[in-house]
Amino acid sequence: MEKLRAVHYINQFFAQIGGEEKADHKPEAREGFVGPGMAFNAEFSGKAEIVGTVICGDSYFNENLEMATKEVLAMIKSFKPDLVIAGPAFNAGRYGMACGTVASAVKKELGIPAITGMYIENPGADSFKKEVYIIETKNSAAGMRDAVKAMVPFALKLAAGEKIGASAEEGYIPNGIRVNFFEKKRGSERAVEMLLAKLSGKPFTTEFPMPDFDRVEPNPAVKDVSKATIALVTSGGIVPKGNPDHIESSSASKYGKYDIDGIFDLTDATYETAHGGYDPVYANQDADRVLPVDILREFEKEGKIGKLHRYYYTTTGNGTAVASAKAFAEKIGKELAADGVDAVILTST
Amino acid sequence: MKLELGNIIIHDIQFGNVSKVEKGIIYINKDELGALLSEDENIKSVSFEIARPGERIRILPVKDVIEPRIKVSGRGGIFPGMMAKVDTVGTGRTNVLKGAAVVTAGKIVGFQEGIIDMSGPGAEYTPFSKLNNLVVICEPVPGLAQHAHEKAVRLAGLKAAAYLGNLGKDIDADEVEIFETPSLKEGILKYPELPRVAYVQMLQTQGLLHDTYVYGVDMKQSLTTILYPTELMDGAVVSGNCVSACDKNTTYHHLNNPVVRDLYAKHGKELNFTGVIITNENVYLADKERSSDWSAKLAELLGVDGVIISQEGFGNPDTDLIMNCKKIEAKGIKTVIITDEYAGRDGASQSLADADASADAVVTGGNANMLIKLPPMEKVIGHIEAADVIAGGFDGSLKSDGSIEVELQVITGATNELGFNRLSAR
Secondary structure, eight states: OOOEEEEEEEETTTTTSOSGGGTTOOOEEEESOOTTHHHHHHHHTTSEEEEEEEEEOHHHHHHTHHHHHHHHHHHHHHTOOSEEEEOOOTTOHHHHHHHHHHHHHIIIIIOOOEEEEEOTTSHHHHHHTTTSEEEEOOSSGGGHHHHHHHHHHHHHHHHTTOOOOOHHHHOBOOOSOOOEEEOSSOHHHHHHHHHHHHHTTOOOOOSSOOOOOOOOOOOOOOSOGGGOEEEEEESBOEEETTOTTOOOSSSOSOOEEEEOTTOOOOOTTTEEEOOSSSOOHHHHHOGGGTSOHHHHHHHHHHTSSSEEOSEEEEOBOTTOOHHHHHHHHHHHHHHHHHTTOOEEEEEOO | OEEEEEEEEOOEEEEOSSOEEETTEEEEOHHHHHHHHTTSTTEEEEEEEEEOTTOSEEEEEEEEEEOOEEEEESSSOSSBTTTBOSOOOSSEEEEEEETEEEEEEOOOSTTOOEEEESSSGGGGGOGGGGSEEEEEEEEEOTTOOHHHHHHHHHHHHHHHHHHHHHTTTTSOOSEEEEEEOOOHHHHHHHOTTSOEEEEEEEEEOSSTTEEEEETTEEGGGSOOEEEOHHHHHTTSEEEEEOSSGGGOOOHHHHHTOHHHHHHHHHBTTTBEEEEEEEEEEOSSHHHHHHHHHHHHHHHHHTTOSEEEEEOOSSSHHHHHHHHHHHHHHHTTOEEEEEEEEOOOTTSOSOSOSOOOTTOOOEEEEEETTOEEEEOOOSEEEEOGGGGGTSBTBOTTOBOTTSOEEEEGGGBTTTTOTTOOSSEEEO
16 A cells, blocks of 8 residues: 655644744745654554644744635645644644644645644634544643554544544544444443442543533513414324325434314324324324314314414424434424414424 | 342253253243243234344344243242232242343334344344344234233233243253342441442333333332342343333343342442332323432432432433432432433434433443444344334335345344443444
């Protein structure tokens, strides 16, 4: 196999140009490796080679973000790389931001595999962990050896287009994408060990950090329901018998929109549930139990509500990703608003 | 309470003229077992298949997996309140046909059951591909209502397992394991220095194919209560559920609960394992509040320092999980929770339907939405067309060559929340 061409991005400090006083150093390209590039080259052990190094002062980069990115990118491109490595930046904040910016720009604009390395508390880690793979390092350059050892095999894997495993296996900072993998110990044993650590005040790492939840504030009450057009939307999977749009019984990839003009009652001959997550017997006997068309028709007749909207929307909430549910809701919401619906009754199961 | 498990290692199952266990092989007289299961007036016909590790066999839809066991001494019988008379189990000696299982298969409702592949990529995700399985396929009498159908198949599986277990009654065990839990008072006196730990096991109780039975009682009608861990090993808890099969506990899981095993492994050394709190996952908010209040209250009453909480299912039960965790932490008792994730096929979505800052120690069984390709098999036991409509399948899951592309959630036990497997996610 041919040697991969790698380009290394580093700051003025690691290029041994100088410290803070030289942080305004403008982008510069040099042939071959500089500074820590030597260690990378050695670790590549013939599979790749640093053909060029691009250097930029941290202040210059961050103060001239747009221009510096452009300049650095052009220099990187001129080396025709197969792979780009930025840093590692350890806990240096401005360097971290620069490495994150460069690596993600290389990935997005040049379409070339790029990685960087940082200490988990580097502000660049939080800003760029979703954009590029950031290998977790120690908080100072004393961790260079370990960082190189972790970054090189990962970079080669990425450049080769191999499947990237979970963060815990590969050593990158968790990027919000959950990836399955096989642990060495079964879950119950890990749980017992985690509990013993927690009980004795020793450090432990949760396998799933709790997310921040969206809390949706309810809208103000509808002033006059007797004039309102009310729509029904359900995650309870009520569909016309036979599930014509094949909405999945779990992990729905779509929703259905069905006309209920002239329908006064949902019966076991006409409607059913597509939902695989609850006892379907009672919903199949009488789908009004989940989607109360019958009651709303009565209310419509009695003048308790203005009218029932002509279409209802339905999907299965069972195992459906929040991102999918959100996307459905955005489309459904827009249509309902455009159709002049005043209020929605959302039923679940 | 002290229980001895005598494990008889099983290498194979074969059909034969006389039902017996000999040199690690179970021989089954099909006619005899068939006649026994057909005694149920709701079952029209029964057929049997054998599925061994490594064979190119796919079983679907799977309802339950049950390990054959028999009480050799001590009170009661296996599956008390279901197969045996109600009597407190968990003491004496129980023999286990280790390496074998009864798998019940058959369609009950439209789209609700799991897959076991005995070889190929799918086999890596289910523990049951490593067992010698007797597959029991029951056809109901025409017109049988779904709840009655579920019950008939559930009991047929337990009956078949008890029948096989009985064959091991007088066989010498290959290994013996001993599990013992002292009374609260004895435990405190015996291990004054060790942290006291309980296990909070949440049981799925949401209705048809989502139910769990304890000593014959439908758990959704029970308040949160306490068991000795060894009662589980004698079948005190029985599965009645299999929908989104990846994270439902089969009866096999209950008999071999890994949290119980791993807590026992450290019992008397690093911790004092005091007992199991079992609680339900009902659909009504009042039930959720009551049951989680009781979990926290019983944990406090046991005077424990920490608990492990295992979930069963996902979505709606995420709220029960977080309530249990939050309320137990609020008592000053440390928790670790075991769950699984529904992070979308791309892994980028929110994994749980509820969250709380106090749930800071989580073990995960992996992302159940992950897609997996299951190649065609030489033999399919059950109903292959179910692949399109089972939970985790989608329109087009079943390809013309017999392969299926599905979410991991179709595979029985794949993301088990008792921590039975090594699968995880980050």
